[in-house]
Amino acid sequence: MKTPVSVLRLPRGPDGTSRGFDPNSPRYVALCPTTISASTGSETDAGNTEEEQRLRSELRERFLRNLIAMTGKQVQFKLYEKVQVQAKFGASDIDILNFQVSDLQTPLGVQKEALLRCQDMISFSFDL
Template sequence: MDNLDDLLNKIKSNDEISIEEKQQIRTELRQRFLKLITRLQGKQCSFKTCENTNVEALFKVCDPNFETIIVENLKTPVMSYDNVKLRETIASSNNISTTLIGLGVMPGYGGHPQ
């Protein structure tokens, strides 16, 4: 099995590779992504908001582009929230830490003072 960089370089390169090989590489990358998402579920994660505030929460699920992440037990310096949707994220390449452009609290889930 190739490492991630090798797979990405193959698919991005201008070298002639067959459609079947590209499909195989994309399948491998997709399987790795799905395994990662499965392993992240229920893990404690750290996030940094656009206001440079650190928050922590349990990862539940995300969309394929990491543009929306659903977390639970979000703890901010002032409040904690049962369930929260984090939007407009830019995922860091080396860890779970994420820069957040906005925080959206899911309807029906109020915050609790810390």
């Protein structure tokens, strides 16, 4: 029989009935920045906003397809301080702040399971 794993439950949200974050909280605001300025009503601003939204949508879709393609593959991560590690990519959290990896090969040894913080990464690469 497999060993049961405990489930981590999120705390109740600010309204008491939901799970999540207050949309006015500093954390929520920091994680959901927008570079799209409010439209002033002119056609050129509206056209620029629509074009920027389309481009951002395309980039987001490419990145998400990249994450799907990485699943289960050996990925090389370049970190700060000239550290390079490799691991088998597992998943990303919804905010893409952390990557879950297996068999992380570091200069100090191999870690069976690990979470890599995305803010510690410069780049990552993998073979298709």
